[in-house]
Amino acid sequence: MRKLRLAVIGAGAIGRTHIALARDHALFELVAIVDGSAPAQTLAAQIGVPYHTDVAAMLSAEKPDAVIVATPNATHADIGVMCLAADVHVLVEKPITDTLADARRLCAAADAAGKVLLVGHQRRYNGILRAARGIVQSGRLGQLVSATGMATFLKPDPYFDMAWRRRQGGGPILINLIHDIDLLRFLMGEIDSVQAASANAVRGFEVEDTAAVILRFKSGALATMTVSDSTTAPWNWDLAAGESAHYPRQDVNTHFISGTHGSVTLPRLEVWEYRSDRGWHQPLTQERIALHDTNPYAEQLRHFDAVIRGQEEPVCSGVDAMRSLQAVLAIHETAASGEAVQIGD
Numbered sequence: 001m002r003k004l005r006l007a008v009i010g011a012g013a014i015g016r017t018h019i020a021l022a023r024d025h026a027l028f029e030l031v032a033i034v035d036g037s038a039p040a041q042t043l044a045a046q047i048g049v050p051y052h053t054d055v056a057a058m059l060s061a062e063k064p065d066a067v068i069v070a071t072p073n074a075t076h077a078d079i080g081v082m083c084l085a086a087d088v089h090v091l092v093e094k095p096i097t098d099t100l101a102d103a104r105r106l107c108a109a110a111d112a113a114g115k116v117l118l119v120g121h122q123r124r125y126n127g128i129l130r131a132a133r134g135i136v137q138s139g140r141l142g143q144l145v146s147a148t149g150m151a152t153f154l155k156p157d158p159y160f161d162m163a164w165r166r167r168q169g170g171g172p173i174l175i176n177l178i179h180d181i182d183l184l185r186f187l188m189g190e191i192d193s194v195q196a197a198s199a200n201a202v203r204g205f206e207v208e209d210t211a212a213v214i215l216r217f218k219s220g221a222l223a224t225m226t227v228s229d230s231t232t233a234p235w236n237w238d239l240a241a242g243e244s245a246h247y248p249r250q251d252v253n254t255h256f257i258s259g260t261h262g263s264v265t266l267p268r269l270e271v272w273e274y275r276s277d278r279g280w281h282q283p284l285t286q287e288r289i290a291l292h293d294t295n296p297y298a299e300q301l302r303h304f305d306a307v308i309r310g311q312e313e314p315v316c317s318g319v320d321a322m323r324s325l326q327a328v329l330a331i332h333e334t335a336a337s338g339e340a341v342q343i344g345d
């Protein structure tokens with residue numbers, strides 16, 4: 001079986017994770033890195049991969065089968081559409097884009113080209129989340145009633161040297177909370193409406209540093225989520241779930257999902273339930289479900305190959321990811337107005 005020719009566009013923080021995985025890969029040949037920065041050029045030279053500063057020039061010179069787009073959010077649509085128009089499959093980092101109009105444009109380009117458009121909501125490939133979803137779908141928790149999630153962490157000051165991270169759209173709602181929204185959608189189904197408050201009281205940037213959100217799901221379940229990039233706290237998926245060695249792991253829970261007949265915590269996967277008589281005067285039992293760690297970025301890349309070859313259905317298509325974007329854009333809107341915002345179909 002021929003390896004697929006893969007280019008990585010954007011060799012910044014997450015692009016380097018993709019590059020590290022794509023080097024010496026069983027299914028992909030890394031044929032190009034595209035970026036305009038000196039560190040990216042140095043990296044390409046170090047690992048002996050052709051370097052380009054321009055996407056169009058790379059497409060015609062290297063003729064990749066597939067690309068990973070890991071550039072700033074506002075560039076995803078233009079770069080993705082250009083690649084799809086050149087008959088190249090696209091795995092674009094989350095959020096799919098930063099506007100719904102751009103997301104629709106990107107999805108339409110994939111349809112028109114008949115090419116794969118996957119979106120990098122990598123938590124969906126994590127064994128922990130998949131096991132939790134299996135528990136929910138088995139009915140063990142009964143009817144889902146509520147969820148509470150925390151995404152509180154501290155981004156170091158140099159992170160904000162990149163100007164786009166200080167401006168609207170570069171903050172933790174779109175960059176980080178979208179992962180939690182996508183996680184909750186994956187577990188609990190579609191969101192009906194959102195209400196939120198946001199603040200920039202710590203960093204004072206144009207963009208928020210903190211937000212508190214209430215979500216109403218179409219099923220009738222309710223959830224709350226808190227996100228902040230300005231707190232000294234362990235309660236966030238990146239620290240707790242062990243997806244990346246860049247984060248020192250903390251053995252804490254970050255998401256608490258409750259149903260009429262049981263609850264599950266993530267990422268520790270503790271299932272709480274009554275074994276006989278039910279009610280808060282009865283003893284609750286706790287079962288911890290043990291799992292081996294998986295690398296969701298590696299699993300996502302394997303899946304990209306399988307979807308391109310027609311062997312698997314997309315775990316996170318463009319249209320699916322657009323609904324997570326729609327929810328976070330609605331969260332921005334409700335945080336500004338104070339009014340609940342309905343999510344359209």
Ligand SMILES: NC(=O)c1ccc[n+]([C@@H]2O[C@H](COP(=O)([O-])OP(=O)(O)OC[C@H]3O[C@@H](n4cnc5c(N)ncnc54)[C@H](O)[C@@H]3O)[C@@H](O)[C@H]2O)c1
Nearest residue numbers: 010011012013014015034035036037070071073093094095
């Ligand atoms: N899935 C995840 O876990 C995860 C984690 C971090 C970031 N992200 C997403 O990945 C994207 C990139 O984030 P980051 O933190 O790596 O950003 P970054 O700023 O560290 O890196 C972006 C890179 O893109 C390059 N770039 C900018 N415009 C370009 C263009 N037109 N063509 C080619 N290269 C260009 C920049 O030079 C830079 O090297 C964002 O959409 C972000 O939301 C996803």
